[in-house]
Amino acid sequence: MSACGEHDACTERALQWAEQICQEQGLRFTTLRRRVLEIIWADHAPTKAYDILAQLEQEHASAKPPTVYRALHFLLEHKLIHKLDSQNAYVGCSHPLEHEACYFLICKRCHVVVECCGRALDQAISDSAIAHNFSRQKTTLEISGECEACLQQ
């Protein structure tokens, strides 16, 4: 479930990005928010809100659903995480400093999610919206299947 070599580095990097982004934008990267982001980054699989809650509760007696959902809203708003609508689950954003539209490859076997932001695909989506005279505001693109590693087993 790591797909990234040394996963600690991966988490570390994400937390530092978050720190930097919040600093730059005058946002408060509180202990709670940091901890939720850390839990989400524990691996590359999508994390469910109530699983986050279950973890938080162990360290933080007053954790309740709003505790988690508020942190999630904050992280989503500032693009530090994404919600996968097809799974009702959340993943860390793997390039919060360079946002365009993103899409996701979600492995059914190992649950690893890879975030892609290819120019070509983005262009194809835009073209299609334009062809229908549709003004595109938000795009949800989630592909589930099997990742390279799982296919090779």
Added chain:
Amino acid sequence: MSACGEHDACTERALQWAEQICQEQGLRFTTLRRRVLEIIWADHAPTKAYDILAQLEQEHASAKPPTVYRALHFLLEHKLIHKLDSQNAYVGCSHPLEHEACYFLICKRCHVVVECCGRALDQAISDSAIAHNFSRQKTTLEISGECEACLQQ
């Protein structure tokens, strides 16, 4: 919310497709299933499960959540409807006889959903999956924004 001229014709056509498909495949297109499909086809906006339930209850005293969800599962399984994951809502499939991968343009203002199945976009998605050595099994692509009609107002 119609986006189709004479909407009755639209619903009528969908019900006949369903009838035909069920017949061909030896499936039972029961009153309940038919009625749920009809409710979904009442317009081109996504319909929520509990709104379907609210309608069914008025005509069918024993309707309960499982009543609706079973009908939805049946209709989904046989591709007579689609679920929009980004909205937790359901829309009629507008071309059940010719299935490829579909995507959706969802207008935030009038709620009309248009189902598209462009070859080019489908190809772009496939290419992208291939580039990541990912075997694509299911694709969720939902674009929300504003439709042509609403933009012109």
Added chain:
DNA sequence: AACATAGTTGTTACATTATAACATTACATA
């Protein structure tokens, strides 16, 4: 230091979306 204030967190309650599990009924066909 005292205060004002805006943002964050605590707390309770509830809304929405969906499924499990088992009982009963309807339908097709031997």
Added chain:
DNA sequence: TATGTAATGTTATAATGTAACAACTATGTT
């Protein structure tokens, strides 16, 4: 008509998410 399968009825509960108000905390201002 017996009989097996699929569909529906029924009760309960799981999973996901939000509203509303109270209490607290960080920060800047007098």
